[in-house]
Amino acid sequence: MIVLTAPLTETIDHAGYFIQMALASLPKRLEGIIDSKYPKWKEVERNEDGSARYMPAGVRALEASLLRYYPADAIVACYPDDLDKFIGPDTRLVAVSTHNPLGVTFAAGVYTSIFGSSKEPVNSYYARDLFSRIKGNQYRPNFKVMVGGSGGWQIVQTDSFEDLGVDCVVEGRSEAAETMALVGQALRGEPLPRRVEVSHPKDAAAIIVPEKRSTFGVVELTTGCGRRCQFCLPDLNPQITVPKDKIMRGVRANVRQGNRQISLATEDMFIWGQVGTGVPFYFPNREALLDLYSEVVQTPGVEHHVLSHATMAPAVVDPVLIERLTDILLDKSPIHLPIYSTHPRKKILSPLIGLETGSVRLARAMMPGKAVPFPIDDWPSVVIQGLTILNRNNWFPALTLMVGNPGETDEDVKATLDLVYEIERRGLFAFLVPSVFTPLHDTRMEGKTGVTETQQLSPLQWQLMMKCWKMNLRPGQVSWWGPTAWRVGAVALWLYKLRRLNGPNFTWPLLMFASAVPEKLMARMGRIYQGRPLRIKSRKELLAAIKPQHWRHLRADAGDLPDGTEEAFTVQAQGA
Numbered sequence: 199m200i201v202l203t204a205p206l207t208e209t210i211d212h213a214g215y216f217i218q219m220a221l222a223s224l225p226k227r228l229e230g231i232i233d234s235k236y237p238k239w240k241e242v243e244r245n246e247d248g249s250a251r252y253m254p255a256g257v258r259a260l261e262a263s264l265l266r267y268y269p270a271d272a273i274v275a276c277y278p279d280d281l282d283k284f285i286g287p288d289t290r291l292v293a294v295s296t297h298n299p300l301g302v303t304f305a306a307g308v309y310t311s312i313f314g315s316s317k318e319p320v321n322s323y324y325a326r327d328l329f330s331r332i333k334g335n336q337y338r339p340n341f342k343v344m345v346g347g348s349g350g351w352q353i354v355q356t357d358s359f360e361d362l363g364v365d366c367v368v369e370g371r372s373e374a375a376e377t378m379a380l381v382g383q384a385l386r387g388e389p390l391p392r393r394v395e396v397s398h399p400k401d402a403a404a405i406i407v408p409e410k411r412s413t414f415g416v417v418e419l420t421t422g423c424g425r426r427c428q429f430c431l432p433d434l435n436p437q438i439t440v441p442k443d444k445i446m447r448g449v450r451a452n453v454r455q456g457n458r459q460i461s462l463a464t465e466d467m468f469i470w471g472q473v474g475t476g477v478p479f480y481f482p483n484r485e486a487l488l489d490l491y492s493e494v495v496q497t498p499g500v501e502h503h504v505l506s507h508a509t510m511a512p513a514v515v516d517p518v519l520i521e522r523l524t525d526i527l528l529d530k531s532p533i534h535l536p537i538y539s540t541h542p543r544k545k546i547l548s549p550l551i552g553l554e555t556g557s558v559r560l561a562r563a564m565m566p567g568k569a570v571p572f573p574i575d576d577w578p579s580v581v582i583q584g585l586t587i588l589n590r591n592n593w594f595p596a597l598t599l600m601v602g603n604p605g606e607t608d609e610d611v612k613a614t615l616d617l618v619y620e621i622e623r624r625g626l627f628a629f630l631v632p633s634v635f636t637p638l639h640d641t642r643m644e645g646k647t648g649v650t651e652t653q654q655l656s657p658l659q660w661q662l663m664m665k666c667w668k669m670n671l672r673p674g675q676v677s678w679w680g681p682t683a684w685r686v687g688a689v690a691l692w693l694y695k696l697r698r699l700n701g702p703n704f705t706w707p708l709l710m711f712a713s714a715v716p717e718k719l720m721a722r723m724g725r726i727y728q729g730r731p732l733r734i735k736s737r738k739e740l741l742a743a744i745k746p747q748h749w750r751h752l753r754a755d756a757g758d759l760p761d762g763t764e765e766a767f768t769v770q771a772q773g774a
Contacts, residue, residue, distance in 0.1 A: 199272040199385065201284050202261055204254050204295045204347075205328045207321035209277060210239055211252055211413040211459070219631075222298055226323040242277055243456075248284075250275045251456065255416035255463060256295045256347050258408035260372035267378060278328045285335050291384040292332055294364075295347035299325040300356060325349075326362070333363030342384035344368055354393050370396030373406050398435050407444040409451035414504065417448035419462035420470050424479050425509065425567040427552070429600070430465075437473045442490055446497070453499035459532065460494055461504040467549065468512040468519075480570045481751040482512045484519045491523060495530045503530040505549035508595070510584035511569050514740060517587045518756045524591040537673040538627050539592050546594045548629065553581060553597040556617030557610035560603060571744045571751075578617050579735035585626045596629040599666065601659050611658040612727055618665055619729030627673075630666035657703045661726050664711035 207221045217239060220232055232239060243251035253261075253275045264273050274284050285292065301322035318326075332343055342365045345353060350367040353359060359367075365384075368377055374396035383390055398421070399405050407418055422437040423430070449460050464470065469479040471486025495503050505527070513520050528545050536544040552568070555561055561568060561577045569580045588595060599614065618630065634655075655663070706725040709715050721728035735743075738758040749763050 199288055199290050200264060200268065200274070200381070201281065201289055201292045202253070202257050202273065202275040202295075203250075203278060203281060203292065203328065204257055205299075205321060205325040206240065206242075206278055207324045208254050208295070208297055209250065209252065209413055210242060211415070211457075212238075212241075221321045221324075222319055224320055226318050226320050229320050229323075232320065244277070244280070247274075248276070248280055250277050250280075252411045252413050254295055254347075255408070255412040255418065256372070257293075258410050258412045259406055259418075260293060260295070260346065260377075261410065262406045262408040263372040263378065264381065267381075278324075278331055281331050281335065285332075285337055285341070287337060287340065289337055289341045290387065291342050291344065291381060293344045293346065294328065294332070296325050296328075296345060296349045297347055298322055298349050298352070299329070299345075299362070300349075300352040300358065329362040329364070338363070342366065342387075342390055344380065344384065344390070346372065350393075359392060365392075366390035367393045368396060369393065371398055373399055373404055399438065400436060402438050402441055402444075405438060405440050405444070407440060407448040409447055411452050411455035411457050412448075415449075415452045415457040415460040416463045417445055417452065417460060419445065419464040419467060419506070420473075421465070422469075423465040423509075424469065424473075425466075425565065425570065427554075427565040427568060429554075429564060437469060437479065439470045439473045442493075445490070446493060449494055449497055449500070453497060458499065459502040459504065460497075460500050461506055462494065464506050464508075466507060466509045467505065468508060477751055478571065478748065480511060480515070481748070482516055482519055484516060484522070484753065487519065488522055488526065491526050495526060500530065502532040503527055504532065505547055508549040508551050509568075510551055510553070511572060511580055513584040513587045513593075514580055514737060515571065516753055516756050517737075518753060520587055520591050520593065524593070528592055535594055535673060538589070538594060541592055546592050549593070549595050551595045551597050551628075553617075553630075554600050555603065555610065556581070556614035557606075558613070560606065560610050560613075563605075564603065571748055572740055573743055576735060576740055576743055578613075578620070578732055579740055581617060582620060582624065582626070582732075582734045583737050583740060585621065585628060586624070589626050594627050594629065596631055599630060599632040599662070600634075601632050601662055602634045602655065606659075608656065608658050611656070611662055612729075615658070615662055615665065615727055616729045616732055618662065618669070620732045620734065622669060623731065627669075629670050631670075632663045632666045655703060657706065658727060660704050660707035661710065664707040668711045668713070 210217070217232065217236060224231060245251050257275055261273060261275055276284050298319070298321050301319045332338070343363055344366045345364050346368045350369050353362060353364055353367050358364070366380065368380060370377065376394065376396035380390060380394060405418065405421070418440050420437070420439050422435040424437050445462065452460060468482040468487070470490065471483035472479045472481065475483065477483070494500065524547065527547060528541055531545045531547050533546050533548050534544045535546045539546050554565060554568070556578055558575055558577055561574050566574050568574060569577045572580050603610070621628065706720060710717055710720055710726055717726065717728060720726045738760070741752060741758050742760040744760075749760055752759060752763070
């Protein structure tokens, strides 16, 4: 009666940690790169009845929500290739979860555009293939098609309902009563509205944690963030931390059903255990986090653990927390970075952290809470000090940046380049992931327009993107032949096609990226901007800039306390 599915590219969970980013960013005609690296990436596991052994966490949450109202034999979650086995004369609803059906997310649009195909990254191709299968099914007149997941807004904004054969896009959570009411309408064959925005749970009791295996072992940790960035949709959700017992039930269920990897899904891992305690969420609850992550990775059967999203400021607030989390988590990481890691087996931890911009002017306008408890004017110093602490503990995060923001000037781009060059000068490392600004639906910046295609990028914006990727590729060019091969290949591709696709502003940044001409020489020629050294505040200076009424939340054992607080902490400790 109810069939749940998702595109193949969003379902696989066995072919490596970075494959999802590659599938979202590479154009379809470069899929062979993924095929050569992961020749078995399309192979999936099935249960005895042919249903999917694993599904994205959102599908599992919808399945668990439905099971509160409908019998188990009325619901199935299956892979796209198996839809014809489960859609039949009794089917009344096919529900699809998708993150990027049309290829216009932050990273996807720009990278496929660079290669000349701005609308079809690999995962968009497979999403369209899924919708084509559903639309062409012989029983299509009998059932409704509902779409959920973070990519539904793309269908709404492009009015692709008819093209994809979609009846209704649901934006919001499956736990909502409105979602279940829509399901009831579909099962009765009633017309559905094109778009419905449903409510978010208001407390942890309403959050459903599925007890079935999910892709990458994803188990929800928190919702919301609290930093109120103007461009962010998930941050509009209330801050909720899922109770430990629910999380652990989800972890154990994944292991019981054959998963060996766990990832706790969150917008900021560091708020868990602090929301609702009376202490501001931006002072992490060290004891709660250490207790939770210890139990997760020590669960029998958990071989790998991958970090989700985090923020930079908590690393500056409590470096001792980072050290102790490293002791707990590093051995279970499946990610290796031999050139930088000091771990005996060269393992690293790599959470996703939003850097977004190095321009204090833009940061003040778009994300004034990004650095809390530190002033946003200190954002470059927070990034450098935080990354220093993380690198010291073998954390090499993926840092996202936004290029072509509404109102962005050359001075703003130079400020971000200054920060990127400061990272390089100090010998720090992160995977810098720049992408063109995308006005996400329902965010506070949804009506604003920035750069919309690569031809519009200025020379400085191109330089920022290519400088980031030049630094990212450094670990892969340690052989004697690697840099030469890369240089020749990049220049050849530019001569063959990229110069026409991306315009004249792309030329010198591409030559810089390929190291075809030394950067210092290009800077002297006025072809690129080489970045000004930044005056970076020390950690002690940053802590002193926190509002004095919040100093009591600092941890004495983390050091660098503002002058005048040491005695207060001593008295406090004696009293305790």
